[in-house]
Amino acid sequence: MRPALFALLVLAGCAGPWNPLDDGLEAKTLRTERWVRVDDDGTTAILAPRSVRGDVASSWLSLMRDARRDVAEWFGEPLSGRLNVHLVDRFPEGFEADGFSNAERLFVRCNPDAAPKAADRDLIAHEIVHVFLAQRWKIKRPYWFEEGLATYIEGERLGYGVGGKSLSADVVALDMVDLSMLRFDTLHTWPPRLSYRLAAVAVAAVLEKWGKARVLSLGTQTGSFEDAWALTFGETTKLLEERWRDAVRLEQRRRTGP
Ligand SMILES: [Zn+2]
Incomplete structure (x- = not known):
């Protein structure tokens, strides 16, 4: 959408190497x-x-x-x-x-x-x-799920998520997000407040589609997250990633109007 602006935003918000899931x-x-x-x-x-x-x-x-x-x-x-x-x-x-x-x-x-x-x-x-x-949870969680679930539960207290306000409703930089760059595996390199909310949008989509009990059953699995995901939901995280981009695109359109 506006890649130059977005690159600036990422650089400004990501001065160093640490994200909350880093060893050390x-x-x-x-x-x-x-x-x-x-x-x-x-x-x-x-x-x-x-x-x-x-x-x-x-x-x-x-x-x-x-x-x-x-x-x-x-x-x-x-x-x-x-x-x-x-x-x-x-x-x-x-x-x-x-x-x-x-x-x-x-x-x-x-x-x-x-x-x-x-x-x-x-x-x-x-x-x-x-x-x-x-x-x-025995299974190792990727950044998008770990931060997405924590932000989703934090947001529920504030009235966001299922049945409440959109999780990205007050995310200022959302309009600048280039959807072609929106990926689960690089989300940890984005500015934390933006990446947490975007991750929570993905988790909200999962909870809406499958319900909390099914999501919690993921925690009883072992092995790789991708395998456990496929076993629990019968689809890959790639499919969810596409629905997630669609949800963010919808929110961007909703803001800019027809
Ligand atoms: Zn966190």
Whole structure:
């Protein structure tokens, strides 16, 4: 559509090599600071590289309790074990997203005063989805599915997705997306906020077509994601990729009018 503009957009938003699924990102982030445990409610510990006021640490614990409950409800299963939440001042250079997580640790970008912002409630819900997938799903998920599902569940809280607003409704750069460049295997190189929403559009299409129970059954599979996908849905991810481009094209047309 406007390839030059889009290339600029990608370059501007993607200054470095890290995406949330990269190996080594956790070790690098842990090494960047000296972490101090600032609060702990028995199931979650809050860690920060500096002192944090008691009421601020408690509000993070409270966000975590709510998000654990909501995400467990979505998946129909509770999370297990203790979790560590790292309030991060400095992510490794080139990491542009607001957080990442694995089975035991959440890393979230925080304010200078460390107090959670309104959007952090949704960020924590998003990160807990990654924790759940890391704990319970044996199959390795590609970027588009992992970030798409986390963003979809985060979005449901805001009224996006099935039965709500379009997941790409307020994505400013959507008009500049060149559909010929929209691919699952390179989506991780796009600016995070845009790529997460686009991934969530794909996940919404899957949930609409197959329903949540079928999508959750994917988590019981082992082996390659592509094989598990074909076994679960009876089609390849290539077909979904085409429907995904159609959905994004429709949204672009809807915005520019007839
Ligand atoms: Zn994520």
